[in-house]
Amino acid sequence: MGIKVGRLFELTSLHIPVVTQISRSSSTPSIYRWHLRLGHTSTKKLRTLVSGGLLGISKFESFNCVHCQLAKQPASSFSLNESINNTPFGLVHSDVWGPAPTSTVNGYRYFVLFIDDYSRFTWIYFLKHRSEISQTYIEFANMIKTQFARSIKIFRTDNALELIP
Template sequence: MQAMVASLSSAFNDSWFLDTAATHHLSHNEGQLSNIQPYQGKDQVTVGNGKQLPISSIGSKYFHSSQKSFQFQDVFHVLQLTTNLISVSKFCTDNNSFFEFHPNIYLIKDKTTKQILHQGTIERGLYKFPSTPCHDSVTSSYSHSAFIAQPKNEFSKWHNRLGHPTPLILKQILASCNIPCNTNTKQIFCACQLAKSHKLSFSSSTSRVSHPLALVHSDLWGPAPILSTTGARYFLLFVDDFSRFTWIYVLHSKDQVSSTFLKFKALVETQFNISIKNLQSDNGGEFKALAPHLAKHGIHHRFSCPYTPEQNGWVERK
């Protein structure tokens, strides 16, 4: 059994310190342990100077928190020790966790979820574990685990992390959690200005052309999650603005839009003896391919602004 620790003073009382070179948990105070039994083995603990110390008894210890109860199994009671030591490897094995060591703090995280279970500090160059199994003291040290190790005066970082609250609410949150941060900022967050702005509602259109085919609304829907009986995934709509009459064509692919429009144009112009004057769409890629045909026949292409389906509302509702 090995235990290695270097310190400036041995007056640590009943504090517990993390030891990455210890194979077992060690304590000099039997009163801190429970389930104590005399040690029947012949092993001894070898300390840093090579001296071997006898093991008096063996017990267990628990530290409770709101996140998890940490258990120290098989803690050796060694009378000649002056410091309580926690074996990092044994702790990780018994508690299904792992450690992160930082210059000023250390973190204990759940091995599966990576959730922070505890945050500890450094004392005299050593990583110190809570000396008493007090629920309140342990909770206060990590209950705000999302707020640890944050640089001061980063008001914008807290603003982003907490879901873009108003500056007044954010100041109240930071103050209630005792988080040091410079709240005397008048910074304007561009993302909030854009995300919280409202688009004016569209008024109902009352315009209507004076004769059939003066304006035809068109839109493509798809792809459908399920094929039709003919294997089609799309349908193309044409709505006459004057009569609101609707033509529907089922398509297997988007590249059929151009040929389908030419069929539609030939049909309606022959049946009504009137030429199509205007075509209105959302200017999708499938309609951009119509540009040469529209220019050839003198048809004006009207299209809605990007991300504004309201401007093509008749056929969108269809």
């Protein structure tokens, strides 16, 4: 039995059907086995069930569950950005993706991203052919010059050979 808390059900009682001696295993299940059976339930909830006599175990014995310990382990933090860019367009990252397995309604199968490292602002351009990447970069650089009165100082890609003249 349980009550619904948000999108989860909290276990409030456990009904164990009466099992005949023939089908009962020779050893009584351990608290660790109940922990596993109940989906790695907390020790607090297991203590409540044991004290209520619902698990067929007379006393609570502590245990270690490696899976629970690993699940509760905090994730490693990302390294701090060592970027020394203190101006917009000091460093612009770019990546090309494609071809897509299916083209868009307008026939685009590729796209290229331009990301300003300082502001994290991202531009995306859709392309029909991979050969359009060089022209798209020129259009992007001209847009930066006209709209922001700046030029790109460092342009970083993943060795997109299409950009090499």
